[in-house]
Amino acid sequence: MRNLQVFSSATLAALLLLGFGLSATTLGRPAGPQEDSNDKYRIAIDNFSFTPASLTVAAGTTVTWVNRDDVPHTVVSTEKKFKSPVLDTTEQFSYKFTDPGTYEYYCSIHPKMTGKVIVQ
């Protein structure tokens, strides 16, 4: 019974890996700018954290944060460069990074939540 469970977990993991592989391939294909901003430059707010916590983008990129938690969060630049309104569940906020630099931000409601965007 135990062996069977291990086997199914391994299968599941393999399927998941395959799934990620496929989506990576999809992303690798030439795509319109619209699709890029939806997928590559999206930061998820989930379980009281920003994922990825550090994102590197080229200057001129628009980054979008999406709140997937059951509680509201905000995205606020530590150096007051940008500030989202309060994002309730499923709400999102976008900001276009025009100048190179490191932009640290946090959630002003739960300040333990921090992240950064590195613009090259």
Added chain:
Amino acid sequence: MAKYIFHDHGGDGIDRRGFLKCMAWAGTGAFCLLQGGVLKSFSLSRLPRNLAALKGELSFVQISDSHIGFNKPANPDVTATLQEAVAKVNALPAPPAFVLHTGDLTHLSKAAEFDTLEQVLKGLNTQQVFYVPGEHDVLNDNGEQYRQRFGKETVGEGWHSFDQKGVHFIGLVNVVNLKAGGLGSLGQEQLEWLEKDAKRLKPSTPIVVFAHIPLWAVYPEWGWGTDDSAQALSYLKRFGSVTVLNGHIHQTMQKVEGNITFHTAMSTAFPQPQPGTAPSPGPLKVPAEKLRSVLGVTDINFIRGQHTLAITDSSLQD
């Protein structure tokens, strides 16, 4: 039955065994009694028979974290459970002198949410409700709307103090101007005000401090603490009896440190996980039939001359 401290590693008057024992009753109702500096605890099912004799000369109630506007699966009807909390308070043997709401009145600081909260609390059988804001009440406007409606008599960002039957009450605000990477924060201006406020009092004055985020490090990894609380508490060290009442963590916890007893209240809206037992402190989903056992109110009694403070947590189901 008195509980003794076996391992007091933190030197704070509570050991892991005692802490877990108190925690085991979270949600089912606990009765903790401080007598001559020794914490005695009873489960609500085994209360001492002379409980009525413990009634003090001042009794008041704490409610917390109503989150009006929250509508997710953890509790799709937070207005109904707040109404049940009000009914619970109104059913007490003697009406409380007043009620303290320790913040997160609303979920999203919306005017309609404040309206509902105000309407429901009008049903309380008590003279007055005193408030401090939670971080959910100061979204977007740094608490302007909150202060206009619930903090008219307050100073600064909404802090205030008042006296009732010889007990000095201090409401503190630790949810505004929070710094990146930090915890709750009182700020220099409020600390100066607190120092002045406490200075004029006799050391024998019983003190009750209430604030939203715990004023002790419950679990800093989840932001459950206040960065500059140690300084605030240093102004209160010379007093014989200090009680700190907090909300924010949606579960009961108690700790005794010298002359200070810390206590957190249940939410009237939804429970949160015990520290470190979940990936995040987000709302804890429990089966619908269990929800009311993890929501509740706190009843506090002072008995002058006996150095006794009784804090009773009761769930909506008790």
